[in-house]
Amino acid sequence: MNKKVMLITGTSQGIGHHLAVHYASNSFFVIGCSRRSSKFEDENYQHFELDISDEKATKKMFSNIRKTYGRLDVLI
Numbered sequence: 001m002n003k004k005v006m007l008i009t010g011t012s013q014g015i016g017h018h019l020a021v022h023y024a025s026n027s028f029f030v031i032g033c034s035r036r037s038s039k040f041e042d043e044n045y046q047h048f049e050l051d052i053s054d055e056k057a058t059k060k061m062f063s064n065i066r067k068t069y070g071r072l073d074v075l076i
Contacts, residue, residue: 003029003044006074007065009052012036019076020045028074031065 006023010016011032017040024030024044032038033048040047048064050057065072 001029001069003027004073005029005031005065005069005071006076007031007033007072008076010034011040011047012038016076029069031069031072033061 004027006028008016008020008023008030011020012034013036016032016034017038020030020032020038020040024042028044030045031048032040032045033050033052035049035051037049038047048061050061052058
C-alpha cells in the first residue's frame with residue numbers, strides 16, 4: 001500500500017468523524033475506531049467498533065492492523 005496508514009479515534013461523530021472523512025479523501029488510508037458504529041463508508045476507510053480503554057480489544061485491533069497493513073504511520 002502506497003498510502004500512509006492513519007488511525008483516528010472517536011470517528012463515529014464530531015471532530016473524529018470529520019477528520020476521517022477529510023483524510024480518507026486526501027490520499028490516506030484511515031482506520032477509525034469508536035464505541036459506536038460509523039456511518040462513513042469509503043474504500044480508504046476501515047472501522048473498528050471498540051472501547052479504546054478495553055486493553056484486550058485495543059491489542060486485538062492493533063494486531064489486526066499490523067497483520068493487514070504492516071505499519072501505522074499516523075495516530076490521531
